[in-house]
Amino acid sequence: MTEPHLARNLRALCNYTTSISDACRSMGINRQQFTKYLNGASRPSPRNMRRICDHFGVEEDELLVPHGRFAEMVALRPRARRLIRALGPAAPQIDRMFNQSADSLKPYCGYYFYYYHTPSRPGMIRRSLLRISEYKGIFYTRLNERIQPEESPLGRSHFVRYIGVAVFLDGRIFIIDHNARDLRSLSQTVLFTTQTGEIEVLTGMTLGVQGRTARAPFAARVFLEYLGPRTDTRAAMRRTGIFGAEGADPPRHVSRMLASNGTEPQMLTALELPV
Template sequence: MSTLSVPAKAPHAAQREFSDNLRMLCTYYRSVADVCRKLNVNRAQFNRYLNGTSKPSSHTLERICDFFGVEPAEIYLPREHFHQIIQVRPKQRTERAVHSEHISRLQHQTIGKFDKYLGYYYEYYHSMSAPGKVLRGLVHMFNHEGAIYHERLERFPQHANLDETYKCKYIGGAFYLNDRIFLVDYESLTGNEIAQTILFPTYKNKVARLSGLMLGVSSSNQRSIACARVVFEYLGKSIDVRKAMRLCGLFDPKRDDIDPTILKVIDNSPHKDQHHFYTIPL
């Protein structure tokens, strides 16, 4: 945001114009409470800004203006002039609010449906970066402040015929929508990939394994886009994470390290008479 000085005028007039303009900006959101929540400001203090009995500090004013997409000098303009300026901006602000509300609504739809799926899993799929190898990673699904999130940890040891030992850490959100589980995450250590996994739910009381498809990008120089069948194997709500990570890595599917029933489900061979890449039911 560019730095503009606040116009010099009578203190009471400037405060009245600021309050009037702030109330107008709030009308682009569902409620004043919604604005306070998104701004992370105290509701009682914000009400004092709205009724003109208090004015924000320069730091708070900058936060408020950043949030609404206006300049500090603009918010002190006469109401009619200010309204003319922001007439070209309401659509942008409204769309920004609506976009965040879409995510909040999807998260709200998920709450309660995810309870039995929370905890730790091993994930299995044919590696996109090491062809011919099966990757075993660790996934943690958890509830944080009313929304479901997850972490995926992958470990590549030196003996896996790669140039060096490295790890991948994916962080993202999880959604339960119309009888399917959606995981969307990004690689947080490099920030160069977003991946999506879609899983079938289980209709049993206890979760054992979940199958689905994963879409991602290989970490090779070619950064190939790939889709792979994947299996999540439930470990429990509380585990020894260090020990579990030591068991992660890349494995030769011809050896006995991976359960044959898992290898069958994550086999990416094309199926007869299928025109798309489908998952294999458990």
């Protein structure tokens, strides 16, 4: 007798196929034998179990969980499979990037003040709060920006959150994120990593789109001040916003970098050509 939930979970997976016969041909499993699995009369051999898992994109232990929980899990899988198909041959390469960067990114988990010259207020510096965290081998980012009353059309302070993922490739940290609320654009940040082993300041470049109506692309240098693996987030958020060069009051080394406008431009903005 097979496990109580296996047959029912297999039948649920078959609802996502064009036909059971097609699935059997793809897996290389005899249709009559697979029917026994669906009826609970037989348990797949280890080899056939692997074929089933590979075909449907599940793990063996997932196939054995109670059916209600399994149904919730697989309901999300078709979208993931469509994304994997869209990535095509890039999918395994991207997966390898995440796996290979795991150990290198762990020391960079924690909180940072994120500084850059904002394109919406020329000459002003925006300070935001960035967190890099890890969950099941994937590194996620969360960037919180405080919009002050003078920036808001409604004249009141509020927060904007950007969420994304980070990978470590060839001595650089790559972050791709998006506005968690409106999904109107993607942003990318590339950071130089520390050479000394002690994280204090990270520098790099961000590429994004202005939040104003014009939605103009821009690129700006960024400077990250490491706050530690933990911090008082409420106190840190109170220090975020847009400031003049003096009002931001960053550490001296960050202040020097932010003020170095001389030979190297801090920001590039795109101009839309008239039609």
